[in-house]
Amino acid sequence: MPRTSREIRWVEQDSTYEVVTSTLSIADPIYKCFFFTTSDLTRQGTLDNGRAASRVDEGPESLRHLCPFLIAADIGNGRRKKCDETHPNIVTERKSPRSPGASPSSSSGGTSSIYLPWSVASVPKAPSPLDIWTLTNTQEPQTNQRFLLKFYTNVSSRLVSTTEDYNPFHSVFLPMAVESPALMSALFAWTSAHLSCFEKSHQLLALQYQSSAISSLASSLKSSPPTSLDTTLAACLVLCATEALNGDTQSWYDHLKGARDIILSARLPGPHGTALEGSECFMRSTDGEWLLRNFAYHDVLASVTLNQPPLIRGAYWLRDSGPVFDSYMGVGEGLLALLSRISCLQEEDRVVSDLEFYSQAASLEFELDQWTSPLCSTEAVIALAEAYRGAALLHLHRQYRYRFPADAGAVEAKIQTQVQNILNHLDRIPLESLSECGILLPLFLAGGEALEETQRTKISSRLRYLAEHRGFQNIERSIDILEELWRMRRLGQSGRDRQRADWRDVLLNKNWKVMLS
Numbered sequence: 001m002p003r004t005s006r007e008i009r010w011v012e013q014d015s016t017y018e019v020v021t022s023t024l025s026i027a028d029p030i031y032k033c034f035f036f037t038t039s040d041l042t043r044q045g046t047l048d049n050g051r052a053a054s055r056v057d058e059g060p061e062s063l064r065h066l067c068p069f070l071i072a073a074d075i076g077n078g079r080r081k082k083c084d085e086t087h088p089n090i091v092t093e094r095k096s097p098r099s100p101g102a103s104p105s106s107s108s109g110g111t112s113s114i115y116l117p118w119s120v121a122s123v124p125k126a127p128s129p130l131d132i133w134t135l136t137n138t139q140e141p142q143t144n145q146r147f148l149l150k151f152y153t154n155v156s157s158r159l160v161s162t163t164e165d166y167n168p169f170h171s172v173f174l175p176m177a178v179e180s181p182a183l184m185s186a187l188f189a190w191t192s193a194h195l196s197c198f199e200k201s202h203q204l205l206a207l208q209y210q211s212s213a214i215s216s217l218a219s220s221l222k223s224s225p226p227t228s229l230d231t232t233l234a235a236c237l238v239l240c241a242t243e244a245l246n247g248d249t250q251s252w253y254d255h256l257k258g259a260r261d262i263i264l265s266a267r268l269p270g271p272h273g274t275a276l277e278g279s280e281c282f283m284r285s286t287d288g289e290w291l292l293r294n295f296a297y298h299d300v301l302a303s304v305t306l307n308q309p310p311l312i313r314g315a316y317w318l319r320d321s322g323p324v325f326d327s328y329m330g331v332g333e334g335l336l337a338l339l340s341r342i343s344c345l346q347e348e349d350r351v352v353s354d355l356e357f358y359s360q361a362a363s364l365e366f367e368l369d370q371w372t373s374p375l376c377s378t379e380a381v382i383a384l385a386e387a388y389r390g391a392a393l394l395h396l397h398r399q400y401r402y403r404f405p406a407d408a409g410a411v412e413a414k415i416q417t418q419v420q421n422i423l424n425h426l427d428r429i430p431l432e433s434l435s436e437c438g439i440l441l442p443l444f445l446a447g448g449e450a451l452e453e454t455q456r457t458k459i460s461s462r463l464r465y466l467a468e469h470r471g472f473q474n475i476e477r478s479i480d481i482l483e484e485l486w487r488m489r490r491l492g493q494s495g496r497d498r499q500r501a502d503w504r505d506v507l508l509n510k511n512w513k514v515m516l517s
Contacts, residue, residue, distance in 0.1 A: 125432050126159050126469070144205065145188060152191040159470050160241075161327040162381060162435050168290045168327050173234060176287070180231035182216035185209050186238035193242050197471035206242075213239060221262075229281060233262045233291050240298060244515035247473025253513050256302060259295050260311040279316040290327070292317040297328045298517055300336050301441055303343035304395055305514050307504060310340050328438055328517070331373045332385035335392055338368055342396045354403070361400050368393050380435040383428035387442040390422040394445045405499070415449050422446040423455065426462065432469055440466070440475060441516040447482040448503040456486055477514050481506045 157169035177184040192206035213235060220232045236259040243252035266281035282288030296310075296317040303310040315337040326333045342364055345357065352360075368389055373382050394415060401411045422442045429435050439462075447459040460479065467475040481503055488501040495505035507514065 126434050126436060148188050148191045148195075151195065152187055156191050156194045158434070159472075160437050162330045162384065162437060163325060163327060164434065166325070166327070168287075168294075172287045172290055173238070176231045176234050180216075180220075180228070180235060182213050182220050182235040183231050183238065185213035185216055186235045186242065189213050190238055190242040190245065193246050194471060197245070197473055206246075210239070210242065229262070229266050229268070230285075230288055230291060233259055233282070233295070236262060237291065237294050237298070240515075241517070244298075244474045244517060245472050247477050249477065249510070249512040249514060252515050253302065253306075256295075256298055257311060260299070263292070263295065263312065279312070283319065289317065289319060289324075293326055293328070293333070296336060296340075297326075298515065300340045300343065301517055302513075302515060303346075304339065304441065304445075305507065305516060307346055309344045309347050313340065313344060315340070329388060330381040330384050330435065330438070332388045335368075335371065335385065335388045338364060338371070339388075339392050339395060342392060342399060345396075345399045357403055361396060364396055365393070368396070378435075380429045380433055383425045384435045384438050387422050387425040387429075387439060390418045390425065391442040391445045394418045394422070394449060398449075416451065419446045419449050419451075419455065423458065431465055436466065437470075440478060444478045444482065444503075444516050447478075448485065456482075474515055474517070477512070478516060481510075481512075481514065 153170065153174075157167060157173075158164065161167045161169055173183065173187060177187055186209075189206050189209035189212075192202045192209055196202035196206050217232065217235050217239070220228060220235070236255055240252050240255035240259065243255060263282065264278050266276075266278055268276040268281045268284075270276040270280070276284070279292055282292050296312075299310045299312060318333070318337060324333065325331060326336075329336060345360060345364075371389060373385055397411050397415045397418070401408050401415070404411075423446060426439055426443060429439060443459055443462060443466075447456065447463075450456050450459060460482070463475060463479050463482075467479065484506045485501060485503045488505075493501055495501045496508060506512075
């Protein structure tokens with residue numbers, strides 16, 4: 001079956017995204033049409049006879065502009081939608097660019113229409129949160145749960161994994177939830193919270209499930225037998241992710257600390273009369289290993305924005321047999337351990353000599369420079385790992401600049417190199433692709449150091465596109481922080497230490513803790 005690749009690329013001179021593809025005949029039912037409006041790009045699905053695609057009008061009015069709607073096929077249930085026998089075309093309207101903060105109505109200028117066929121992308125696409133919006137959400141509890149479980153399986157869980165071949169949000173969480181009321185309620189809370197980002201009527205349901213999950217989790221912590229360690233930790237991690245998805249700026253960290261306590265307090269009998277303690281209790285199974293990686297990912301990313309060491313130090317989640325493909329970072333699992341060590345420098349700043357600090361920083365920089373992808377993978381997954389390498393180097397150079405302000409000029413050159421490197425690598429990750437789920441931290445760190453207005457515009461546009469497609473409110477928080485930082489710098493305002501304003505100053509002023517997962 002003939003196919004074409006689809007590319008959405010950044011056009012530097014126009015500060016906009018552009019769809020590029022080629023003409024073909026489309027006959028297979030898995031080909032798709034979309035209706036999508038963003039600040040920079042509008043794609044309107046039509047049929048050859050000029051009749052508008054019917055599913056565009058099925059969703060609530062407030063939701064039509066947010067995300068793609070499947071027309072030719074339903075992802076997840078495999079049902080073929082009735083469509084004209086003729087081949088669908090795509091009308092792409094590229095509007096004049098507007099400032100990142102402007103409203104859609106404020107854009108000016110005409111549009112140019114390009115008729116493009118639309119095929120399955122050469123890179124696997126992440127689903128739209130509204131792909132299955134037309135499922136009925138009635139008030140019967142069982143029907144609600146069926147709807148939420150389907151939305152979680154087909155949409156929410158696929159938006160947080162770099163791979164579909166092995167998605168532990170399916171293969172680990174769902175089987176565990178069958179025997180854990182706390183985890184099942186937490187998954188329903190996560191899904192309801194995700195839906196509430198698009199339709200506010202789900203907020204009450206999300207709070208109800210969240211309350212139920214916390215109550216069940218509290219009971220589990222009081223009377224859990226050792227066999228329930230995995231499900232108890234899983235429920236705590238899902239509650240943490242739910243708060244982050246909601247854009248919460250405090251409570252998610254309480255759940256993360258709760259997960260830490262579950263890990264550190266774990267005790268199980270080991271082989272030959274030995275005892276397993278802490279993380280060892282979870283390394284007995286692949287499910288437990290992934291739970292540790294899940295915790296470590298959130299813990300290490302939190303350490304970057306909180307300017308403190310991780311809650312649990314060391315590379316306790318790595319196994320001796322070698323690297324694995326991680327659902328969050330793809331092939332960049334080893335980089336997470338280096339990020340953790342860099343965050344520990346923040347505490348060492350208070351106790352070690354300048355010479356020792358310099359030695360540790362130089363060693364970490366060498367390891368990052370020498371790091372190579374341990375697994376063969378797609379270009380997008382490798383680009384994600386390279387973006388994390390750049391983010392780790394940025395994190396390291398920021399620590400060095402803070403410790404040795406007299407060397408700020410020399411360090412600044414290294415920082416700007418990594419800002420551009422990160423943007424170059426992120427250009428290789430297609431919009432709406434699975435690998436895009438991990439780009440928030442690199443994009444945010446690059447935005448915090450970007451000096452050129454073109455770089456800031458590009459970062460802001462990518463973040464807004466990401467927020468519109470996925471709906472996660474922590475992305476909106478990152479946009480708020482960067483825009484406030486850029487405003488302070490344009491006005492020449494200094495930070496708390498009378499130095500150049502930094503995104504950490506914004507966090508302190510707002511009293512925010514943010515999770516950039």
